[in-house]
Amino acid sequence: MHDHIEHLLSQLDLEQKVRLVSGSGLWRTCGEAQIGLRPIVLSDGPSGVRGERPFDERDPSVCLPCPSALAATWDEDLMARLTELVATEALRKGARAVLGPTINIHRSPLSGRHFECFSEDPLLTARMAVVYVRTLQSFGISSAPKHYVANDSETDRFTVDVQVDECTLRELYLKPFEYVVSAGAWMLMAAYNSVNGYTMTESPLLSDPLKGEWGFDGVVVSDWTAVRSTETAGRAGTDLAMPGPSAEWGQPLVTAVKEERVPEAAIDDKVRRILRLACRVGAVEGVERAVLAFPNVADSGGLLREAAASSMVLIHNPDELLPLDANDLRRIAVIGPNAERSQIQGGGSAGVTPTYSISALEGIRAAVGQCVEVAHHKGVDVGGTLRPAPTEAFVNLHTGEHGFQVQFLDASGTVVDVENRRATTLIWTLAELSDVKTIEARARFRAPGNGKHTLGVAGRGHYVVEASGEVLIDDFAKPRDDFAAEAPTYLDGELMLNQDQQVDITVKYEVPTTGQIAEIIIALKEPTWPDDESIASSARLAQMADAAIVVVGTTASDESEGADRTTLSLPGRQDDLVYAVAAANPRTVVVVNSGAPILMPWHLDVASVLISWFPGQEFGNALADVLFGAREPNGRLPTTWWNYQDESILPQTCPQDGRLNYTEGIHIGYRTPITVREQPAYPFGHGLGYTTWEYLSIETAEKLDIGQATWVHIQVSNTGRRTGREVVQVYLQRTDSAYQRPRIWLAGFAPVVAQPGEMVEVAVELEARVFEHWSPMSRRWEIEPGTFTVLGGRSAVDLRLHTEITFDSKVVP
Numbered sequence: 001m002h003d004h005i006e007h008l009l010s011q012l013d014l015e016q017k018v019r020l021v022s023g024s025g026l027w028r029t030c031g032e033a034q035i036g037l038r039p040i041v042l043s044d045g046p047s048g049v050r051g052e053r054p055f056d057e058r059d060p061s062v063c064l065p066c067p068s069a070l071a072a073t074w075d076e077d078l079m080a081r082l083t084e085l086v087a088t089e090a091l092r093k094g095a096r097a098v099l100g101p102t103i104n105i106h107r108s109p110l111s112g113r114h115f116e117c118f119s120e121d122p123l124l125t126a127r128m129a130v131v132y133v134r135t136l137q138s139f140g141i142s143s144a145p146k147h148y149v150a151n152d153s154e155t156d157r158f159t160v161d162v163q164v165d166e167c168t169l170r171e172l173y174l175k176p177f178e179y180v181v182s183a184g185a186w187m188l189m190a191a192y193n194s195v196n197g198y199t200m201t202e203s204p205l206l207s208d209p210l211k212g213e214w215g216f217d218g219v220v221v222s223d224w225t226a227v228r229s230t231e232t233a234g235r236a237g238t239d240l241a242m243p244g245p246s247a248e249w250g251q252p253l254v255t256a257v258k259e260e261r262v263p264e265a266a267i268d269d270k271v272r273r274i275l276r277l278a279c280r281v282g283a284v285e286g287v288e289r290a291v292l293a294f295p296n297v298a299d300s301g302g303l304l305r306e307a308a309a310s311s312m313v314l315i316h317n318p319d320e321l322l323p324l325d326a327n328d329l330r331r332i333a334v335i336g337p338n339a340e341r342s343q344i345q346g347g348g349s350a351g352v353t354p355t356y357s358i359s360a361l362e363g364i365r366a367a368v369g370q371c372v373e374v375a376h377h378k379g380v381d382v383g384g385t386l387r388p389a390p391t392e393a394f395v396n397l398h399t400g401e402h403g404f405q406v407q408f409l410d411a412s413g414t415v416v417d418v419e420n421r422r423a424t425t426l427i428w429t430l431a432e433l434s435d436v437k438t439i440e441a442r443a444r445f446r447a448p449g450n451g452k453h454t455l456g457v458a459g460r461g462h463y464v465v466e467a468s469g470e471v472l473i474d475d476f477a478k479p480r481d482d483f484a485a486e487a488p489t490y491l492d493g494e495l496m497l498n499q500d501q502q503v504d505i506t507v508k509y510e511v512p513t514t515g516q517i518a519e520i521i522i523a524l525k526e527p528t529w530p531d532d533e534s535i536a537s538s539a540r541l542a543q544m545a546d547a548a549i550v551v552v553g554t555t556a557s558d559e560s561e562g563a564d565r566t567t568l569s570l571p572g573r574q575d576d577l578v579y580a581v582a583a584a585n586p587r588t589v590v591v592v593n594s595g596a597p598i599l600m601p602w603h604l605d606v607a608s609v610l611i612s613w614f615p616g617q618e619f620g621n622a623l624a625d626v627l628f629g630a631r632e633p634n635g636r637l638p639t640t641w642w643n644y645q646d647e648s649i650l651p652q653t654c655p656q657d658g659r660l661n662y663t664e665g666i667h668i669g670y671r672t673p674i675t676v677r678e679q680p681a682y683p684f685g686h687g688l689g690y691t692t693w694e695y696l697s698i699e700t701a702e703k704l705d706i707g708q709a710t711w712v713h714i715q716v717s718n719t720g721r722r723t724g725r726e727v728v729q730v731y732l733q734r735t736d737s738a739y740q741r742p743r744i745w746l747a748g749f750a751p752v753v754a755q756p757g758e759m760v761e762v763a764v765e766l767e768a769r770v771f772e773h774w775s776p777m778s779r780r781w782e783i784e785p786g787t788f789t790v791l792g793g794r795s796a797v798d799l800r801l802h803t804e805i806t807f808d809s810k811v812v813p
Helices: 002-010 014-020 067-072 076-092 122-137 166-173 175-182 204-211 231-235 251-258 264-281 300-311 360-368 531-543 574-584 619-627
Strands: 042-044 097-099 161-163 187-190 219-222 313-316 331-335 373-377 404-409 415-421 425-429 438-446 451-459 461-467 470-477 491-497 502-510 517-525 547-553 588-593 608-611 659-661 693-699 710-718 724-733 745-754 759-766 773-775 780-782 786-793 799-807
Touching: 002 264, 014 251, 014 264, 067 076, 067 122, 067 300, 076 122, 076 300, 122 166, 122 175, 122 745, 166 175, 166 773, 175 187, 175 204, 219 264, 231 251, 231 264, 251 264, 300 619, 331 360, 331 531, 331 574, 360 373, 360 547, 360 619, 373 531, 438 517, 451 461, 451 470, 451 502, 461 491, 470 491, 502 517, 531 574, 547 574, 574 588, 588 619, 608 619, 693 786, 693 799, 710 724, 710 745, 710 786, 710 799, 724 759
Parallel strands: 042 097, 161 659, 187 219, 331 373, 331 547, 547 588, 588 608
Antiparallel strands: 313 608, 404 415, 404 438, 425 517, 438 502, 451 491, 451 517, 461 470, 461 502, 693 710, 710 759, 724 745, 724 786, 745 759, 773 780, 786 799
């Protein structure tokens, strides 16, 4: 491949080369017919493959459980099967590179994109990411792990300068990237933020350790619009500026090279890497893809259902109320704001338009059928915010189907095109609208209740919204980012309507002349009862039921790219709702439908607590499987759930004077030194399942040689009444270290399945690397002589077995 790349490069002049180092639009790289180079389609991908039309319901996407949920499975085999589904989707949508996985660290649960990352632990993050990278690329589709590096929060994300010491950077935040490079990643994405004074698209970290020490031979693509300079970025390690054409890397970069302010050798290196990627994914004529295998997922719905159930974490079940026996139930109360409008995914660029979505209420009703009455109440309003309107609230009068008719008008007012859309989020690229001056969307709205209905619209530009000829909104919307990743800010107007009253809605929109996209996002807030009345009604409903299931959680506005949370508390009065229902019915199960940890002041006052995360489109079916015992909740927490929102425990996400100081160093999550008062509500690695386990013995080598990996052998026994799956976890501890160490750290894990009464031996591999620390003096990895304690158990707190491994002398790998 090397000689062919050099041959292709030699045929290009400077202008052609500079053209190739920026995109040709929002989601495509540039092609070059002279050398047989075709454009490569890039697609966002952490929760599904969005493709080039990410919000077009006519080309929907499979919606996977969010990455935090996938990490909660601690199941690399399942991760591989899900990634094969991602490959299937990528090929269907014509994408040859998927922008993921997100391998930043759960530094703080307040982070807006917490749900989009795997874990607070670098090893668990790395192992899940390596499976994703290897599996996706085994089908000739590039991964692009992101965001390199320390992009662990969203506040001031374009400008924040993260201050972090070298040891912390190496041992926590760079480690997952080092693993995926070692696994052969073909792309990485450089982040928006700065680290120690350098914006990441210009950072020396792109040269070392990435391209130098680690030997990364792939493409560094910028996060969208993150290339901000011509000369500095042109000389640095970013290879591809997206989207394009880039104003910084167009003619200004050609001029900078000609004037010798940027060496042409730097441009040549970028183009070589882009050509290498093109050869690998089959975008060069006459060059076959690096891999010719094709994915084959026969039952995507079944796989997604299995994955969602496997990710669910049963954290509290002292009297074993779960699993419920449907044969013993006559009436179930399903309560809570997320029961009927369940949150299957977070907000931002990870979101997709799903092929379908099963709510918690739908899944439960389908599971019990006609034999059990299912009563429902919303419970409380979650904070009074507008949310994207359900398509079912509107009828296209021209088709009779749910949705809008959309007309496109030119400058003379002539209709040049018409679309019938079954959606309330409508987004187009400006390239599609070159002859369009205005867009008009029309539908009939049927009021779902009595009282005040708030209609909203968001996007960029000027909007006029009319209801049966009456102007509700006439204003300019606050624009969000140019690729529809951040949560929208809505303009709104109010309608006083009776239930089932109908009004004709017209949205008139002036297409913007700058940027990349045009969008109309319709939102709705339905009439609500006062919370006190709703909570009382919910409690009465629960009191008359054999069991109550309360589905609480967050929304895509609460957890989204572009903003961090300010509180871990549930939105609105959901806590009061849980207390009231639990007081009315002791057989209350709480399902937490959030992507990141929340505070649960009621967790010991209810019978069971089940964490469902943002579980993807099969949520309701998977939830019913777990609630009624068809599947065991196999999940284990990939991050710590705290009892308090205490600044002494939780790192903050708000910069001061433009800087965000990682003063906690390596001590995050379960690694944090904690007092009795600060014990977490539920620790990293915790999860109960539907059986019980006894840990019997632990064995390993007493001494290790230089660079030697080892195995830890742990015997466990299933002491429960049903077959179950356990995740055996091994941690290391060094109490007499001369170096700064975390309290304990994860060194390995392995899942095991056992029948009731069966004893099994589990072998957990410990790589040589897990014993190493980063030495700031020698600036390399070292192993400290002395004794490491090896701890085996069920979580970072429940460690039932221990042994020791000794290194006799200082080892420098």
